Amino acid sequence: MTIMSKLNCKRVLLALAALCALTAGVANAQVQTLDRVVAVVDDDVVMASELQQRLDTIQAQIKAQNVQAPPIDVLRRQVLEQLIIERLQLQIANRANVSISDAELDQAIARVQQNAGASPQEFKKRLAADGVSEKAFREQIRREMLLRRVEQGSVNSRIKINDQDINDFLHSKEGEFWKSPQYQLGHILIPVSSSAPAEEVTKAREKAAQIVKQARGGADFRRLAIANSAGQNALQGGDLGWRKTVELPTLFADALRDHKVGDVTDAFRSDAGFHILKIHEERGATEQVVEQTKVRHILVKTSAIVSDDQAYNKLVKLRQQILDGADFAKVARDNSEDIGTMLKGGDLGWSMPGQFVPEFTQEMNNTPVGEISMPFRSQFGWHILQVEGRRKQDMTEQYIRNQAANLLRNRRYEEELQNWRREIRDQAYVEIKLPELKDDADKQDKE
Numbered sequence: 001m002t003i004m005s006k007l008n009c010k011r012v013l014l015a016l017a018a019l020c021a022l023t024a025g026v027a028n029a030q031v032q033t034l035d036r037v038v039a040v041v042d043d044d045v046v047m048a049s050e051l052q053q054r055l056d057t058i059q060a061q062i063k064a065q066n067v068q069a070p071p072i073d074v075l076r077r078q079v080l081e082q083l084i085i086e087r088l089q090l091q092i093a094n095r096a097n098v099s100i101s102d103a104e105l106d107q108a109i110a111r112v113q114q115n116a117g118a119s120p121q122e123f124k125k126r127l128a129a130d131g132v133s134e135k136a137f138r139e140q141i142r143r144e145m146l147l148r149r150v151e152q153g154s155v156n157s158r159i160k161i162n163d164q165d166i167n168d169f170l171h172s173k174e175g176e177f178w179k180s181p182q183y184q185l186g187h188i189l190i191p192v193s194s195s196a197p198a199e200e201v202t203k204a205r206e207k208a209a210q211i212v213k214q215a216r217g218g219a220d221f222r223r224l225a226i227a228n229s230a231g232q233n234a235l236q237g238g239d240l241g242w243r244k245t246v247e248l249p250t251l252f253a254d255a256l257r258d259h260k261v262g263d264v265t266d267a268f269r270s271d272a273g274f275h276i277l278k279i280h281e282e283r284g285a286t287e288q289v290v291e292q293t294k295v296r297h298i299l300v301k302t303s304a305i306v307s308d309d310q311a312y313n314k315l316v317k318l319r320q321q322i323l324d325g326a327d328f329a330k331v332a333r334d335n336s337e338d339i340g341t342m343l344k345g346g347d348l349g350w351s352m353p354g355q356f357v358p359e360f361t362q363e364m365n366n367t368p369v370g371e372i373s374m375p376f377r378s379q380f381g382w383h384i385l386q387v388e389g390r391r392k393q394d395m396t397e398q399y400i401r402n403q404a405a406n407l408l409r410n411r412r413y414e415e416e417l418q419n420w421r422r423e424i425r426d427q428a429y430v431e432i433k434l435p436e437l438k439d440d441a442d443k444q445d446k447e
Helices: 003-017 048-064 072-095 102-115 120-129 134-156 163-170 173-179 198-216 221-228 250-256 308-323 328-335 358-366 396-427 435-446
Strands: 037-041 044-047 182-191 239-244 268-270 273-283 289-300 347-350 376-378 381-394 430-432
Touching: 037 048, 037 072, 044 048, 044 072, 048 072, 072 134, 072 396, 102 120, 102 134, 120 134, 134 396, 163 173, 163 396, 173 396, 182 198, 182 221, 198 221, 198 273, 250 268, 250 273, 289 308, 289 328, 289 358, 308 328, 308 381, 358 376, 358 381
Parallel strands: none
Antiparallel strands: 037 044, 037 430, 182 239, 182 273, 268 273, 289 347, 289 381, 376 381
């Protein structure tokens, strides 16, 4: 549809809904048009009513936040630019056939209701009280989701995080601080100077050792600190508060190594005396031990000529062949329709949590090691599987790297988002129809 045809359609619809206003104090009444085009954006338009509605909404938000609003002409220009960018994003979504399903929309609305602390019925009443229909609200949420999906898909494809980026961050001071866990620590200091005679040092060491024994035996660490510590926080039960290991003296950080919540360290010496630490709590720990399952499977797909019953019966026979002594890998190579694994004898390797669809995961978790499941169905077809082993795997290092990559990606996202928006704006045909805004646009283009 051409620009003019779309424009005419909009004007016809608007004309049907338009109201006539009479100018006060004038003998001959003059009809005022309540809507007009304020911008042409490629093959779409932005109407004055849309601009005013969005402007009213943003002004209300600014007022609610109790902050100083910019001059109205500046704000109007910003709002129009926002609408232009949204028009361009929606056109991209349309060309790429991006859509939001009703199921996704229902889930998003349910989250909005949950965050609002309202039941579906209460939420509908709130919308009605605000003069918003349920249909209009759904379309508003669908539109916002569509805009975010286009943004995320377009911007994330521009952001590349490689192994060197991750290594540089993790080895930086910021990275060391970021990955360092936090401990809530208790501290006891048994004072003895660095120049004290051997007898005094021995006496202090023995006292510290006795306190460690009491603390490990169940005595209240805070009471021990109040009664024995010479530290600055003694009267607060030796509480040092929450500290990251990188914020602690090296001597303290070394003493805490290989300890967990509830542990009491051995007494260790500094120039001030003998120190004892207890880890009361920990947060920010990155240890990730996951259970992995080694599994292989055979897939038979259903089709116009292969029914569910036929696929099921075929797998029952194949399962029996394997139980009777046939090699699983050979049966998989000869019969499985999973192109990615059939040549490997159906081998899926060691799994990660969340790697498979729920039906497959449930059957895998319920099948003992060495046994073969009965046929079951997933969205891909009918399967049988064999669990070859289970293990717990420390994925801490990979987890840290994944988290660091996400952090770096999020940092770059906002910058790339602005670059992308600027690019699609520069590449589009945009004509501002309002004279006062058109002058501003011309000035910005020249700059």
